[in-house]
Amino acid sequence: MAKSTAAKVKFTLPEAKLKLIFNHMVKSRVLEERLIRMYKQSDGYFWIGGPGEEAFAIPLGLQLKKGEGLDYDYLHLHYRAGGILTAMGAEPIGFIRQMKNVASDPFSGGRNFANHASIKKWNVLPITSTIETQYATAIGTGIAQTRKNCTGITIVNGGDAGTAEGEFASCLVWSSRPALPLPILMIAANNSFGISTPAATQHGEKNIADRAAPFGIKNRIINGNDVEESYYAVKEALDYVRTERKPYFLEVKVSRLYGHSSASGANFVAHEEDCLAKFEAQLIEAGVLSEKEAKETRENYTAEFLEMAKQVKVEPMPDPSTIYDNTYWQQKGKYF
Amino acid sequence: MANMAQAIRMALHYGEKNLGLEHVFGEDVGPPLGGVFTASQGIECAWNSPLDERGIVGAAIGLGLSGVRAVAEIQFCDYIYNTIDLLKLGGMMTWTSNGDWNCGVTIMTPVGAGIRGSIYHSHSFDAMMTHIPGWKIVMPSTPLDAYGLLLSCMKDPNPTMFLKPKALLRVEGEEQIPGEPPLTPEGKKELRERIDAPLGDRSKWKPKWPNLIDASIPFSQAKITRSGSHVTVVTYGRHVLISNQVADEVRRDHGIEVEVIDLRTLWPYDWATVSGSIRKTKRVIFVNEDTEVTNFGEHLYRRAIEEFFYELEARPRLLAGAFVPGIGLADPLEAASVPQASDISRAIVEITAERA
Numbered sequence A: 001m002a003k004s005t006a007a008k009v010k011f012t013l014p015e016a017k018l019k020l021i022f023n024h025m026v027k028s029r030v031l032e033e034r035l036i037r038m039y040k041q042s043d044g045y046f047w048i049g050g051p052g053e054e055a056f057a058i059p060l061g062l063q064l065k066k067g068e069g070l071d072y073d074y075l076h077l078h079y080r081a082g083g084i085l086t087a088m089g090a091e092p093i094g095f096i097r098q099m100k101n102v103a104s105d106p107f108s109g110g111r112n113f114a115n116h117a118s119i120k121k122w123n124v125l126p127i128t129s130t131i132e133t134q135y136a137t138a139i140g141t142g143i144a145q146t147r148k149n150c151t152g153i154t155i156v157n158g159g160d161a162g163t164a165e166g167e168f169a170s171c172l173v174w175s176s177r178p179a180l181p182l183p184i185l186m187i188a189a190n191n192s193f194g195i196s197t198p199a200a201t202q203h204g205e206k207n208i209a210d211r212a213a214p215f216g217i218k219n220r221i222i223n224g225n226d227v228e229e230s231y232y233a234v235k236e237a238l239d240y241v242r243t244e245r246k247p248y249f250l251e252v253k254v255s256r257l258y259g260h261s262s263a264s265g266a267n268f269v270a271h272e273e274d275c276l277a278k279f280e281a282q283l284i285e286a287g288v289l290s291e292k293e294a295k296e297t298r299e300n301y302t303a304e305f306l307e308m309a310k311q312v313k314v315e316p317m318p319d320p321s322t323i324y325d326n327t328y329w330q331q332k333g334k335y336f
Numbered sequence B: 001m002a003n004m005a006q007a008i009r010m011a012l013h014y015g016e017k018n019l020g021l022e023h024v025f026g027e028d029v030g031p032p033l034g035g036v037f038t039a040s041q042g043i044e045c046a047w048n049s050p051l052d053e054r055g056i057v058g059a060a061i062g063l064g065l066s067g068v069r070a071v072a073e074i075q076f077c078d079y080i081y082n083t084i085d086l087l088k089l090g091g092m093m094t095w096t097s098n099g100d101w102n103c104g105v106t107i108m109t110p111v112g113a114g115i116r117g118s119i120y121h122s123h124s125f126d127a128m129m130t131h132i133p134g135w136k137i138v139m140p141s142t143p144l145d146a147y148g149l150l151l152s153c154m155k156d157p158n159p160t161m162f163l164k165p166k167a168l169l170r171v172e173g174e175e176q177i178p179g180e181p182p183l184t185p186e187g188k189k190e191l192r193e194r195i196d197a198p199l200g201d202r203s204k205w206k207p208k209w210p211n212l213i214d215a216s217i218p219f220s221q222a223k224i225t226r227s228g229s230h231v232t233v234v235t236y237g238r239h240v241l242i243s244n245q246v247a248d249e250v251r252r253d254h255g256i257e258v259e260v261i262d263l264r265t266l267w268p269y270d271w272a273t274v275s276g277s278i279r280k281t282k283r284v285i286f287v288n289e290d291t292e293v294t295n296f297g298e299h300l301y302r303r304a305i306e307e308f309f310y311e312l313e314a315r316p317r318l319l320a321g322a323f324v325p326g327i328g329l330a331d332p333l334e335a336a337s338v339p340q341a342s343d344i345s346r347a348i349v350e351i352t353a354e355r356a
Helices: A015-040 A054-062 A082-088 A092-099 A133-144 A166-175 A227-244 A275-285 A291-313 B004-018 B053-065 B081-096 B143-155 B185-195 B238-254 B271-281 B296-308 B331-337 B341-353
Strands: A074-076 A154-159 A184-190 A218-223 A248-253 B021-026 B046-048 B069-073 B106-111 B136-138 B160-165 B223-226 B231-235 B258-262 B265-267 B284-291 B317-321
Touching: A015 A054, A015 A082, A015 A092, A015 A227, A015 A275, A015 A291, A054 A082, A054 A227, A054 A275, A074 A133, A092 A291, A133 A154, A133 A166, A133 A184, A133 B053, A133 B081, A166 A184, A166 B053, A184 A227, A218 A227, A227 A248, A275 A291, B004 B021, B004 B069, B004 B143, B004 B160, B004 B185, B021 B053, B053 B069, B053 B081, B053 B106, B069 B143, B106 B143, B136 B143, B143 B160, B223 B238, B231 B238, B231 B271, B231 B341, B238 B258, B238 B284, B238 B341, B258 B271, B271 B284, B271 B296, B284 B296, B284 B341, B296 B317, B317 B341
Parallel strands: A074 A154, A154 A184, A184 A248, A218 A248, B021 B046, B021 B069, B069 B106, B106 B160, B136 B160, B231 B258, B231 B284, B284 B317
Antiparallel strands: B136 B265, B223 B258
16 A cells, blocks of 8 residues: 555544544455456456545445435446445455456346446446436436435436536436425546546536536535545535435545556556545554554455455356346346 | 327326326426327326436436336437437346346337428437337337337336327227227217317316226237238338228229238337238238338348248338438428338239249
C-alpha cells in the first residue's frame, strides 16, 4: 500500500465504526487488486472496477436499507460499485467467480464482465456496461416507491462522463416533477475522466451538481476521498430522501487509482490521492489503529482472496447448452 | 362492435381492476386526452409523463423490475427509436442475471402506415423489435385479439411489446368482446355512450364500464383467418384484413384458395401453424409493411427455405415496405411504399401459376 503521512485528524465517528470502515476499505481494495491480478494472469478477459472510490463507497454501503422489495433501497449502480456491495456484505468470491466467468458466477453465470453484479435479494439491479441507462430505470423504482407508507428509496450512481447522456437529464426532470416528486438519491462519482478524455475538455459546467439546482433538487459537492465527510454527507442525503420523499443530488470527487479499466493497463496511478492510504495514516496518527493491525488486515485479505482465486480457477465453465436459458423468466433451453 | 381503441381501453380497465395494473403512462396518456388515439381514456391509473421516450421506457423497466405492473405508451413508434438500448436492456435483465431478475412490463405503441401520417407517423417497428431478444411481441388485427393479447401482456412476467396497427384503431370488430354490449347498432351506441369521453369539458366525466371478463389469448398462437389449400399467406396487423379481402377476391375471380395466417404473436411465433400450412399448400408468401431489408419476414422466409426447400413447389415471396427512409405523404408515395391489395393479389396469382 502507498504510504501517506497525515496531520492528526479529530475523528467524530465512533472508533468501532472507523475500524469497520477501514476494514471494508481494505477488503474492497484488495479484492479489486486480486481481480486485476487475475486479468493480468489471463484468469479473466477484462477488468473494470472502482479502486479509489472506497472512502465514499463504504460509508454509502453501510448506511443503506438492505433487503428485497419496495420497503428497501433499490440500487441502480454502475461498474465501480464493488465497495458499496462489499460494505453491504457481498461475498468476495462472487466477484472472483465473475472475473473468471465460471458457471458459479452468482451475478450472471459467466455471462458478464467483472464488477457487473446483480443481487435481487438486496434490490441490486443488474449492472450494465452502459454508463447512463441506470438513471432511466431509477425513475421506475422511484415511482414504485411513492406508494403510501413505502419507506425504501432509490439510489442511482454513475460517473461524470455518464452525465452527458440523456438519461441523466431524464432523471433530473422526472424525479423533480411537481406532479410526483421521486425519492431518488442521484450520485455522480466525479473522477474527472471519461475513459481517457479529461472531463474539463468536454464539460463547460463548473460543477455537475449545478445542473440539479434549476430543478429545485437539493445538492451537494463532497470530497469522496474523505471518509467522514462522505459518511455524514451520505447520511444527510439518505435521511433527506427517506423523510422528504424528494430527490437529492450528490457530486462526489473521487480518484481513479487503476485507470479506466484493463484496456488502459490497470496500473496504479501514483499521482492521484489514495483515500485508503490517507485514511490508514490518519487512523494510525489518531491512535485508532496500529501499523501492525493495518498490515495484518491487508495481508489476511490478500491471502484469503488468493486462496479463493485458486479455488475458482478450477471451477467449471458454463455449459454451452445453457445459452438460451433465462431468455425468458424461468425458461430453459431453446424455445423457438 | 368495439373498435380496437375501445378494446385496448377495456383491456386496460380490466387490468387495473383485476390484474394489478397500477400505472398507465406516457405522453398525453392521462386525462384530459387519454392518448392520441383515445386508447387510455377513462383509465383511473393513467397519467401524463414528460415528452421523454427514454424516460418513459426507463421508468417502465424500473417499474417492471420492482414488480409493479405498468403499461407505458410511446405515442408513435417513430419516436421509440431513441430508446433502442433501453429496450435491449429490458430484454436482457433475466438473461444477464441468469434468472435472478424478471421484468414484467408492457410497452405499447402505434405502428404502420395507412393514415397518411407522413415521415414521422407511419413507421413500422416489427423488424427492429424482433431483433431484440427477451421480449414477447404481439400485433393484433382485430379488437377481440387486441383485448385478449393485451390481457396476456399484462399477466406476463417478461417484458412485452404491444404493437398497435394504427390504421385499425378505429375499425370495428366482428367478434364480441366478452361483456361488451351486443354487436348491433344499438349496442355500438351504448358502448360509445358508456366509454367514449365527450367532447369539451371532461373533468366530471366518468366511464360506465361494461362487465368485462378475462378473454386472454395465449402468446404464440397464430390464427388461420382464411382456409385454403393452394397458397399460404403469413401476415399480421392491418395486412391481415387486406389479405383476407384479397383471399376472398382471388377465390371468387380465379378459384385460388388462399390460407391466411394471422401471426398475432411475432415473437415467440407459432411456427407449428405456419409450417403446417406450408406443408399443405407448398407455396408461401410473407406480407408485412416494414422495410424489406432485414425484415422479419426475411427470417420466416429463410426458415421456410431451410425446412421446406425440397417440398416447396414455388419460390416463396416476401411483400414488404420499400427500403426508403420514410413513408411519403402523398397518396401515390404511400401506396408505393407499403404493400397494397393489388401487390398481394398479383403475387398470389403468380405463385400459384408457378410450377417447381
